[in-house]
Amino acid sequence: GKKVLIVYAHQEPKSLNGSLKRVAVEELSKQGCSVTVSDLYAMQFEPRATRNDIVGCLQNTEEFDYGVETWQAYKRGGLSSDLIEEQKKVQEADLLIFQFPLYWFSMPAIMKGWMDRVLVQGFAHEYPNCYDSGFLQNKLALFSFTTGGSKEMYAKEGIGGDIRYLLWPLQHGIMHFCGVKVLAPHICFAPEYVSEEKRKEMLIAWTQRLKTLWKEEPINCSPEWYFK
Amino acid sequence: GKKVLIVYAHQEPKSLNGSLKRVAVEELSKQGCSVTVSDLYAMQFEPRATRNDIVGCLQNTEEFDYGVETWQAYKRGGLSSDLIEEQKKVQEADLLIFQFPLYWFSMPAIMKGWMDRVLVQGFAHEYPNCYDSGFLQNKLALFSFTTGGSKEMYAKEGIGGDIRYLLWPLQHGIMHFCGVKVLAPHICFAPEYVSEEKRKEMLIAWTQRLKTLWKEEPINCSPEWYFK
Numbered sequence: 001g002k003k004v005l006i007v008y009a010h011q012e013p014k015s016l017n018g019s020l021k022r023v024a025v026e027e028l029s030k031q032g033c034s035v036t037v038s039d040l041y042a043m044q045f046e047p048r049a050t051r052n053d054i055v056g057c058l059q060n061t062e063e064f065d066y067g068v069e070t071w072q073a074y075k076r077g078g079l080s081s082d083l084i085e086e087q088k089k090v091q092e093a094d095l096l097i098f099q100f101p102l103y104w105f106s107m108p109a110i111m112k113g114w115m116d117r118v119l120v121q122g123f124a125h126e127y128p129n130c131y132d133s134g135f136l137q138n139k140l141a142l143f144s145f146t147t148g149g150s151k152e153m154y155a156k157e158g159i160g161g162d163i164r165y166l167l168w169p170l171q172h173g174i175m176h177f178c179g180v181k182v183l184a185p186h187i188c189f190a191p192e193y194v195s196e197e198k199r200k201e202m203l204i205a206w207t208q209r210l211k212t213l214w215k216e217e218p219i220n221c222s223p224e225w226y227f228k
Numbered sequence: 229g230k231k232v233l234i235v236y237a238h239q240e241p242k243s244l245n246g247s248l249k250r251v252a253v254e255e256l257s258k259q260g261c262s263v264t265v266s267d268l269y270a271m272q273f274e275p276r277a278t279r280n281d282i283v284g285c286l287q288n289t290e291e292f293d294y295g296v297e298t299w300q301a302y303k304r305g306g307l308s309s310d311l312i313e314e315q316k317k318v319q320e321a322d323l324l325i326f327q328f329p330l331y332w333f334s335m336p337a338i339m340k341g342w343m344d345r346v347l348v349q350g351f352a353h354e355y356p357n358c359y360d361s362g363f364l365q366n367k368l369a370l371f372s373f374t375t376g377g378s379k380e381m382y383a384k385e386g387i388g389g390d391i392r393y394l395l396w397p398l399q400h401g402i403m404h405f406c407g408v409k410v411l412a413p414h415i416c417f418a419p420e421y422v423s424e425e426k427r428k429e430m431l432i433a434w435t436q437r438l439k440t441l442w443k444e445e446p447i448n449c450s451p452e453w454y455f456k
Contacts, residue, residue, distance in 0.1 A: 011278060012292040047275040047337035050239060064240040065420075067376070105401025106334060109275035109341030116331050131387055148295070159359055161451050166397045173333025173394060192293075223389050227455045 001032035002214065005093035009040045009100040009111040016146055016191045016199055021099045023203050024144075027210045036089050040110045046082065047113020053080045071121040079120070086118040095213075096141045096180065098170075102148065105166040115174050124178040134179025140218065141175040143167065144186040144206070151189040163187060164226045172221050181218035229260035230442065233321035237268045237328040237339040244374055244419045244427055249327045251431050252372075255438045264317050268338045274310065275341020281308045299349040307348070314346040323441075324369045324408065326398075330376065333394040343402055352406040362407025368446065369403040371395065372414040372434070379417040391415060392454045400449050409446035 006024060010017035021037065028035050038045070049066050051058070054073040058064065073079045079087075090096065100111050107115075119125070125134045147154065147163075154163035163185075171182045186209060188202045219225050234252060238245035249265065256263045266273070277294050279286070282301040286292065301307045307315075318324065328335050335343075347353070353362045375382065375391075382391035391413075399410045414437060416430045447453050 011294060014291045015293070041276070041278065044276075047341060048269070048272075049331070049336060049338070050269065063242045065243070066239060103277070103344050104340070104347070104405075105397035106340065108277060109337045109344050110277070112332070112334065112340045113275060113337030116337050119332070161396070161400065165393075165451070165455070166401060168389065169333035169394045169397065172389065177332075223393070227393070 001034055002028075002094045003092050004028050004033050004035045004095045004097060005089045006035065006037045006097045006099055007040065007111065007114060008037055009098075009108045011041045015101075016188065016202065017099055017101055019199075019203055020144060020146075020188070020206055023207050024097060024099070024210060027207045031211075036093070038086060038089065038114070040114060043082075045110055045114060047110050047116070049113070049116050053083060053117060054078060055080060067121060070117075071126075074120050074122040083117055083120070086114065087120075087123055090118065090124075090136070090139075094139060096139065096175075097144055098141070099144045101146045102166075105160075107170065119174070119178055130177050130179075132179060134177060137179040139180045140183055141171070141180045142183040142186060142213075143170055146188045146191050148192065149190060150193070154189070162226075168226045171219075172226070176221045182221050183213070183216050184219055229262055230256075230322045231320050232256050232261050232263045232323045232325060233317045234263065234265045234325045234327055235268065235339065235342060236265055237326075237336045239269045243329075244416065244430065245327055245329055247431055248372060248374075248416070248434055251435050252325060252327070252438060255435045259439075264321070266314065266317065266342070268342060271310075273338055273342060274345070275338050277341070277344050281311060281345060282306060283308060295349060298345075299354075302348050302350040311345055311348070314342065315348075315351055318346065318352075318364065318367075322367060324367065324403075325372055326369070327372045329374045330394075333388075335398065347402070347406055357407075358405050360407060362405060365407040367408045368411055369399070369408045370411040370414065370441075371398055374416045374419050376420070377418060378421070382417070390454075396454045399447075400454070404449045410449050411441070411444050412447055 006021055008021045012018060025035050051064060054069050055078045058069055059072050100107050124136055129135055149160050152158055153160045156162040167185060175182050186206060191199050191202060234249055236249045240246060253263050279292060282297050283306045286297055287300050328339050352364055357363055377388050380386055381388045384390040395413060403410050414434060419427050419430060
């Protein structure tokens with residue numbers, strides 16, 4: 001069976017995000033996948049990139065460079081245990097699902113912190129091993145999120161612009177950079193403003209998509225997909 | 229004199245980001261501006277959006293909705309003291325400068341958390357008061373940041389795509405959404421890979437720009453600026 005890591009960022013298990021996470025665990029498990037969830041708020045996951053991420057001495061005690069120090073720490077096995085644990089989950093996964101409510105055209109800070117701290121140089125990439133030759137090749141990623149704004153607001157001519165514009169930093173800048181192939185995003189628009197009935201349909205649609213997910217082709221993660 | 233808030237996110241005072249912050253404080257003070265700095269790592273600023281941001285009882289004790297609860301808490305003066313303090317600084321400022329190293333095509337998580345937690349509904353926006361009618365009108369914002377990648381990598385045909393692509397969520401999705409007008413970004417490309425001499429020139433160029441900053445016209449914050 002395939003291995004799936006769901007990185008999940010919502011404070012409330014009863015939220016639509018909580019339900020989307022739950023039905024994904026159920027459906028993927030039913031398929032025989034092995035599913036792991038990183039429930040970031042429940043873990044009180046640390047989003048801040050600090051000296052605490054390096055165990056033991058720093059390479060440069062005069063001037064702290066987070067990128068260089070975590071790179072060196074990774075190579076000698078000296079990253080903090082929470083990072084090592086998340087990296088192990090990533091390493092084992094065939095598919096990463098990021099489940100979150102859109103905050104300010106992006107991920108909530110707690111999930112951005114997961115990206116900042118887990119995907120360190122040496123582990124996920126190391127120049128020139130980036131983009132198609134990043135270290136996390138042969139993995140897939142899928143951003144699944146809810147929005148406050150409606151589908152119309154996130155249309156090309158809408159006030160928020162095409163929703164794809166805001167996916168560039170996440171899908172291309174992070175996942176593609178690490179060599180991960182990206183599946184089409186799964187977006188539930190404005191669930192707060194629709195009926196309970198409609199929200200149930202959203203859960204069913206997600207479950208249905210997951211049934212044939214492994215047959216999907218990744219998107220062509222180049223500017224054309226985002227800004228055409 | 230004008231009032232300026234610098235929201236600053238770097239762990240190391242001796243870094244180029246630290247120096248860019250320092251010279252901005254010096255130059256703007258010399259001009260007679262009143263400058264406040266929110267040094268996020270030094271403040272150990274909390275990036276996680278949780279129930280702790282609301283003092284006292286929740287409106288809905290059954291199902292926690294961060295957006296709704298902070299909105300209600302704002303209206304009754306029930307946000308946590310760190311948020312009230314940041315909001316006061318924003319309220320008083322004519323110009324917000326965000327100074328940071330680019331992490332994964334965006335702000336470091338600690339600064340994203342500042343956006344997520346400080347710019348609550350009721351304070352910065354409240355439908356339909358968003359974009360040009362957001363509550364933070366008559367303020368300016370400027371994103372000043374350093375990159376790992378070179379200018380060539382962030383050219384339109386470069387592997388990272390036009391640097392403007394990644395500014396869309398920050399400048400349009402956050403600042404413009406709140407009614408803030410956006411000045412052109414200030415970008416120092418790949419300071420780690422240039423000479424000490426070159427880095428000094430970067431500091432001088434920033435100081436020079438600040439000398440005539442108040443005469444600058446905001447950018448036209450619409451898709452054309454970003455994706456033309």
